[in-house]
Amino acid sequence: MAKKTATNYTNYTKTTMTDTIASYLTEARKAVAFTGAGISTESGIPDFRSPGGVWSKYQPVLYQDFLASESARKRYWLMKKEGYRELRGAKPNAGHLALATLEAAGKLVAVITQNIDGLHQDAGSRRVLELHGTSRSCVCLKCDARFDPDLIQERLEAGVEVPRCDKCNGFVKSATISFGQALPEHVLTQAIELCVQTDLVLAIGSSLVVEPAASLPLQAKQNGARLVIINKTETPLDYLADILVREPIGATLTKVIKHLGLA
Numbered sequence: 001m002a003k004k005t006a007t008n009y010t011n012y013t014k015t016t017m018t019d020t021i022a023s024y025l026t027e028a029r030k031a032v033a034f035t036g037a038g039i040s041t042e043s044g045i046p047d048f049r050s051p052g053g054v055w056s057k058y059q060p061v062l063y064q065d066f067l068a069s070e071s072a073r074k075r076y077w078l079m080k081k082e083g084y085r086e087l088r089g090a091k092p093n094a095g096h097l098a099l100a101t102l103e104a105a106g107k108l109v110a111v112i113t114q115n116i117d118g119l120h121q122d123a124g125s126r127r128v129l130e131l132h133g134t135s136r137s138c139v140c141l142k143c144d145a146r147f148d149p150d151l152i153q154e155r156l157e158a159g160v161e162v163p164r165c166d167k168c169n170g171f172v173k174s175a176t177i178s179f180g181q182a183l184p185e186h187v188l189t190q191a192i193e194l195c196v197q198t199d200l201v202l203a204i205g206s207s208l209v210v211e212p213a214a215s216l217p218l219q220a221k222q223n224g225a226r227l228v229i230i231n232k233t234e235t236p237l238d239y240l241a242d243i244l245v246r247e248p249i250g251a252t253l254t255k256v257i258k259h260l261g262l263a
């Protein structure tokens, strides 16, 4: 198959692209959105993997190291403490809001996301599958007790370096998935089911490199779904895209919902 790039669409005006996405959504019966960090950068949340992001400054703490080493746990919480205010203060942007609007109008079944920021829910999306967990909760690794991350942040700012569970003294960790930690199985199972059944995937703001981000849209495409990719940089699945958009996400999705009369 010929490698398709954004430049193949020079005859496609931007309006035509968003118009076509709108018509795909009208035709689809089980459309899903798959989102990555790119949709939240417009809310001021840096892509942790990009230059200047938290992960370029700190080595991410592997799950096994978190379990095994007090100094790894200290590093983990230092990093969390530093990024918390920014994450907590972020507000959903036009992209998040457009997806919530599509779901409310019955044009989108679910959002599958790699993001941990909770902004889809803040925007009003109801069915959100968080592959990498959520920063909106902390969890005891021993007894599963849940803690409000605001409370944990208060403790960190008060000088606690490694928060412990009030009930069992176990290690508390953000309810996000670390490197080396298994993805939540029930979430992954639902995501795979959706991608098998879907007839349209909107892959938004993800470089589609990290698994299962790479294989979920691919699986959908192989099952006959249409694939729309909206991302500022190239992805390994670009050659499979029915529509490939390099424009900003919020503006693009706003145009799409306008075409549908939903704005």
Ligand SMILES: [Zn+2]
Pocket: 140, 141, 142, 143, 144, 145, 165, 166, 167, 168, 169, 170
């Ligand atoms: Zn506990």
